[in-house]
Amino acid sequence: MVEVERTLQKIGLSANESKVYLLLNDQGSLKAGKVAKLGHMDRSSAYNALQMLLDKGLVSYVLIGKVKWFQAAGPRRILEYMKEQTEEVHSIIP
Numbered sequence: 205m206v207e208v209e210r211t212l213q214k215i216g217l218s219a220n221e222s223k224v225y226l227l228l229n230d231q232g233s234l235k236a237g238k239v240a241k242l243g244h245m246d247r248s249s250a251y252n253a254l255q256m257l258l259d260k261g262l263v264s265y266v267l268i269g270k271v272k273w274f275q276a277a278g279p280r281r282i283l284e285y286m287k288e289q290t291e292e293v294h295s296i297i298p
Contacts, residue, residue, distance in 0.1 A: 212225060212282075215286055220250070221256050221262075223243050224253040224257060228274055228276035233266070233274065261277060261281060262281055262282065263275065
């Protein structure tokens with residue numbers, strides 16, 4: 205698991221983002237509070253990581269009532285994210 209976290213960090217995820225992504229990948233859908241508890245981090249760190257993962261398209265959520273349940277995107281989305289990052293770098297290199 206540690207090796208996978210390192211690999212996710214190499215492609216641009218923070219330590220908390222990689223931890224949260226892998227947690228959601230293993231556990232399925234979770235509420236933010238449960239993510240924080242299982243990830244052994246404070247709630248604000250969990251919320252920040254979830255928001256960054258949402259922005260990157262690596263996590264999504266569904267509303268059940270008024271509660272957000274978060275889930276990880278599939279591994280194929282990580283490949284798409286890496287391709288997007290590569291294209292972005294190529295666009296600024298002459």
